[in-house]
Amino acid sequence: MTEPLPADAVSDLMPALRGVIREAAELALPFFRAGGHTTARVWSKAGGSPVTEADVTVDTFLKIRLSELVPDAAWLSEETQDDPARIGRDLVWIVDPIDGTRAFLSGHPDWSIAVALLSRGEPVLGVVNAPALQVSYEAVRGRGATRNGAAITVSARDALTGARVTGPKPMFDRLQRGVGRGGAPADFTLIERIPSLALRLVRVAEGAIDVGLVTANARDWDLAGADLILREAGGLVCDLAGRVPAYNQPDPVHGELVAVTSPLRDPALAAWAGGA
Known part of the structure; x- marks a missing residue:
């Protein structure tokens, strides 16, 4: 087992990862129609949940580019057949190429590209990018969280009343x-x-x-x-x-x-x- 990735090494991945996510968003957006039905081809997976050609296109792109970014990392994604070889691996990319596919195909802007890197089973890097809203959330373990580069924190509410x-x-x-x-x-x-x-x-x-x-x-x-x-x-x-x-x-x-x-x-x- 390798040593856990230090925070500095994870942080060093962020500039390249931002570029990859930005390119992935550019692949998805042409298929999205705000308030209307997607232009992408749509079919049903086993169980009946929808998948579009945008999901598959973004997934394929991310698998290539993220595997180049961290060659030692295994892969787990919604749109890729699961490989049991990921079990026990020190580094794993966890990816949803389009989280909220039903929103995407119906023209609702609340869909996202979600990416995490695990080290020894724990997320050490996370990005949630909402291309239709032009908003990106990021975090590196131990370094805080941001929205479009500005630090974010949870609300100060300490009681359920009015939550x-x-x-x-x-x-x-x-x-x-x-x-x-x-x-x-x-x-x-x-x-x-x-x-x-x-x-x-x-x-x-x-x-x-x-x-x-x-x-x-x-x-x-x-x-x-x-x-x-x-x-x-x-x-x-x-x-x-x-x-x-x-x-x-x-x-x-x-x-x-x-x-x-x-x-x-x-x-x-x-x-x-x-x-x-």
């Missing part, structure tokens, strides 16, 4: 029931669900949302890059028992999760348990 919450309605309703049983008013502000899961997490990181709820079956590629950005901004994502996600497992699938500021972690988990 801005986004996610699927059944999870929202359960959280609301749990707060109500504690005797406090459940006066959450419900924020419209964000199609890209990576964007849902980074909006907690930038302080626009206080609690982001995530249904079961999210994959590593939905989470890893945004997870690091959220951690570096002062928040966290965890399951409903308080455990943080483990990445690069044989089955890269996760259960229900919550993305929160650190002070809201325990109140949110207690409310979740009380709302069952």
Whole structure:
């Protein structure tokens, strides 16, 4: 096993990675029509979820370019057949070429390109780029998180009362029931669900949302890059028992999760348990 990548070495990757992500965005954008249906060809994967030629084009491009950037890194992506050789590898790229494909194909701007680099199973670099919004979030472990180059932090809210919450309605309703049983008013502000899961997490990181709820079956590629950005901004994502996600497992699938500021972690988990 090699030594973990030092922060300086990870930081040194960022200029080249920004260029690669910028090129990937330029490949995707011609297929996107704001408010209209994509010009890309669309078909269904096993299970019925949609994929477009933009997903495949960006995925192919990123696999080539990121593998050149870190030749020793293994690969895990939504649009590439999984290679079990990644298990146990020290370095792994985790990629979602277009997170929020349904938003992309329907003309909604909340889709993103999400990239993470794992070192010994932990994200050490994360980028979530929203090309239609011209916004890019970045983090290097131990170096903080940024939005378009400016530092970001989670909100200062320390109580669930009045919290801005986004996610699927059944999870929202359960959280609301749990707060109500504690005797406090459940006066959450419900924020419209964000199609890209990576964007849902980074909006907690930038302080626009206080609690982001995530249904079961999210994959590593939905989470890893945004997870690091959220951690570096002062928040966290965890399951409903308080455990943080483990990445690069044989089955890269996760259960229900919550993305929160650190002070809201325990109140949110207690409310979740009380709302069952």
